Amino acid sequence: MTNALDDLFEKNQQWAAATEAREPGFFTRLLAQQTPQYLWIGCADSRVPANELVGLLPGELFVHRNVANLLVHSDLNALSVIQYAVDALQVKHIIVVGHSGCGGVRAALLNQRAGLVDNWLRHVQDVRDAHEGFLAGLHESLRVDALVELNVLEQARNVCHTTVVRDAWQRGQDVVVHGWVYGLHNGLLQDLKLTAGAPEDVNLAYETARAQLHQRWRQRNSQLNA
Numbered sequence: 590m591t592n593a594l595d596d597l598f599e600k601n602q603q604w605a606a607a608t609e610a611r612e613p614g615f616f617t618r619l620l621a622q623q624t625p626q627y628l629w630i631g632c633a634d635s636r637v638p639a640n641e642l643v644g645l646l647p648g649e650l651f652v653h654r655n656v657a658n659l660l661v662h663s664d665l666n667a668l669s670v671i672q673y674a675v676d677a678l679q680v681k682h683i684i685v686v687g688h689s690g691c692g693g694v695r696a697a698l699l700n701q702r703a704g705l706v707d708n709w710l711r712h713v714q715d716v717r718d719a720h721e722g723f724l725a726g727l728h729e730s731l732r733v734d735a736l737v738e739l740n741v742l743e744q745a746r747n748v749c750h751t752t753v754v755r756d757a758w759q760r761g762q763d764v765v766v767h768g769w770v771y772g773l774h775n776g777l778l779q780d781l782k783l784t785a786g787a788p789e790d791v792n793l794a795y796e797t798a799r800a801q802l803h804q805r806w807r808q809r810n811s812q813l814n815a
């Protein structure tokens with residue numbers, strides 16, 4: 590009987606062999622330690638493979654992914670990842686990455702029902718409702734991707750508010766929080782310019798990024814209406 594997943598094992602063997610051929614001793618070296626500089630908090634979407642799109646190898650990126658790249662204050666899973674990344678691995682950067690055309694964000698925006706996940710996406714709806722006035726001023730076709738970016742800003746700010754990051758900053762540890770968005774249509778990352786490396790940076794970084802976001806999307810909106 591052939592296994593429907595044989596393909597994956599075959600591809601895995603090819604990948605391992607090619608990696609080892611390119612860099613002999615690659616896997617045995619990784620056994621000894623992982624020293625990633627970055628923690629990536631991204632969407633679970635299969636079209637947004639974290640390592641691949643920034644060209645990083647195993648061992649170079651610590652990754653947490655969930656539907657719509659959320660950092661919920663009481664999510665023990667995500668908080669544990671951040672704690673281990675900051676305290677044990679001493680990552681220098683935590684990057685929240687949203688992506689255009691996010692199905693989770695779309696469902697949240699349009700109140701589409703999909704089941705249990707609706708409860709998770711309620712957090713995105715909180716973001717939507719907090720920015721209701723701004724979103725209402727945009728053409729329908731722009732709202733999903735604008736909400737994707739607003740959601741990144743909110744989640745990045747949530748990361749800044751975790752006890753883990755607060756404590757690290759208080760100790761004087763060098764860790765910077767960023768908010769990025771990935772374009773499904775062109776494979777490119779964009780920095781949303783929310784960059785915070787100290788408690789006193791957070792509000793200004795958020796306000797500045799949000800002002801730029803508003804300007805960018807209002808400009809797109811007026812081009813659409815022109």
Ligand SMILES: [Zn+2]
Binds near residue numbers: 657688
């Ligand atoms: Zn997504």
